[in-house]
Amino acid sequence: MMAWLACGVLLPAAAQDLQPAPQPPRHAGVQESRVAVSIPAQPLVSALRAFGLQTQSQVLFHEALLSGREAVAVYGAYTPQEALELLLARTGLTIATVRARSFTLKAAQTGPQARGALRWAVPAITIS
Numbered sequence: 001m002m003a004w005l006a007c008g009v010l011l012p013a014a015a016q017d018l019q020p021a022p023q024p025p026r027h028a029g030v031q032e033s034r035v036a037v038s039i040p041a042q043p044l045v046s047a048l049r050a051f052g053l054q055t056q057s058q059v060l061f062h063e064a065l066l067s068g069r070e071a072v073a074v075y076g077a078y079t080p081q082e083a084l085e086l087l088l089a090r091t092g093l094t095i096a097t098v099r100a101r102s103f104t105l106k107a108a109q110t111g112p113q114a115r116g117a118l119r120w121a122v123p124a125i126t127i128s
Contacts, residue, residue, distance in 0.1 A: 032079040039074045039087065046069030047087050055080040057101040065093060065105060 021125045039050045047064045048059050074086045088094060088105070091126050096106035 015124055022061040031083065032081070034077040034079055035083070037074050037083045039071070041073040041082075042071060044069040044071045044087075044093075049088055051080075051084060055083060055101065057084070059084070059103050059105060059122055061093075062104075065107060069093070 009059050012112050026059040035055050037054050069091045071087045072089050074083055084103055092108055097104040098109050
């Protein structure tokens with residue numbers, strides 16, 4: 001099940017009806033406006049609610065992704081995307097898609113596959 005977090009209101013959404021939107025290209029000279037953000041460290045779901053209210057943005061996520069995750073404190077003037085990236089630091093989540101002020105979250109890839117490294121195994125060594 002996916003849920004919308006928009007201005008502090010959770011709205012159900014059917015996961016099969018949602019298609020990831022491609023990220024729009026950033027044009028040189030076009031800057032997104034910065035907004036004042038004041039979000040203390042707290043459970044991620046609460047931090048995302050505050051983020052939605054303060055930036056007038058929407059965040060789409062699987063509810064299970066947020067369980068037990070904590071957001072770091074974010075204070076300052078940021079674009080909504082910058083603020084969300086800071087909130088997600090150390091949560092294991094990342095932004096999957098961006099469309100205007102709507103964001104979709106996903107689990108961040110970790111390990112060798114995410115870095116493009118080759119997988120290799122070390123043979124077992126027996127010492128006698």
